[in-house]
Amino acid sequence: MGLFSPKTASYDVDQVMARVKDLCQVWGEHGVVYKFAEDIQKSRWAKLVWNASFNTVSVVSGGNDTQEMLKNPNCKALIRSMMVEVYKLGETVTGGELPALNGRTGPDHVIEDTETRTVTVIPSMLMDFRGKRPMEHAVILRNPIELAKKHGVEVPHLETVYALLTMVEKGYMQ
Template identity: 30%
Template sequence: MKVAVLGAGAIGAYVGAALHRAGADVHLIARGPHLAAMRQHGVRVLSPRGDFTAHPHCTDDPGEVGPADYVLLGLKANAYGACGPLIAPLLHERTAVVAAQNGIPWWYFHRHGGPYDGHRLESVDPGGAVSEVLAPERAIGCVVYAATELQSPGVVRHLEGTRFSVGEPDRSLSPRCQDLSEAMRTGGLKCPVEPELRGDIWVKLLGNISFNPISALSRATMRQMCLHAGTRRVIETMMRETLSVAEALGCPVGVSVERRLAGAERVGDHRTSTLQDLERGKPLELDVLLAAVVELAEITGVEVPTLRTVHAISDLLALRSAA
């Protein structure tokens, strides 16, 4: 099994190191000091489950890697539309693209069935630019429940969780999903194949759609947002509106708002990825989290006034931070 990780940051390098440990032919594509450190010392993983070091091939040139069986996308979703020159050398006729992203993916309605089958969401696939680069039939969905961070170049600190749920857009238990799942498990990760992966997408999105933009607007940690009574009420409302959209799409979510909030509070003084991006001057990945659900509310006729308000304010923040 040949695996290319395009955008081997904290999550990508962690998965790549695990797959390399399982015996897969792994190629990490990165840049800068992180790439230099991985080339010299390998990927060092620091984890409560045991530290280890892996030495997969590392490069900044996808052409050096060539076609792979699986391409794991570690890029931010807002970079997908422009990744054509990077991903093209990695593709052969049957290459699967595993998008380890938060939010609503560009393939969401591919082989969805029902009245929205094949519908394209402008917020996540503007003008079809993402689908043109990443054909939906290549997509394997992936919902990440692991938390990692780059402690320093080449050093990944694994904080918690090892689950990477995967699934086909058409809900089939395909050989390519099963083979990937087996390799991930051999490498020490949990990787269930979920026929109804869209349910997992919405469960994770409940937290991302609310905590991520609010954290960027308030500069607050997870715990601080949960303990502030007014902010907690806003987050509860955002979650309930999100659940209404999911239900309108025929995808009931088997988790309560109260349980989701309790889990977030237990995380403690963690800064969301959106807040970290803001502090580092990076683009904010809000379209797939918030704009997409507002667009889904429009096509399903669901009223989401709080989501619309937070979207308007956070979108202005994103525009100003990018200026």
């Protein structure tokens, strides 16, 4: 929980932040697990680092889980390149450094965290692909690509994977 873009808010940020923290405390006292973020938008971008790369590449690589993708040096390099683009774009859009994701910052640390997990991750987009359901490519890639154009940030890997991903989905949704 937290505030969305508190630097540009049109309300009393300190007052609302205090109320959100109070709510978190009450929930915590009743066993609800939560995460508090000073700026939800930055946290969303940090999460997108993983989702925009692993989710999408799992589908365009032919239906591979995280461990299968990371065993292939070319696929791993693509994932890393996509993460670099998301970090750069997220920091441009939010005006500052993105927070750690699972205690890890930067593409190499996020990849290392994924490689060292004891359980293989099957990304949600891969589950949609396998179930022949629509995928969330608009929020995971299209919207960030549109923001990249607006902010003058080049994201060629995101654009390429988006083009392929939408073609894959079109193929099975007909």
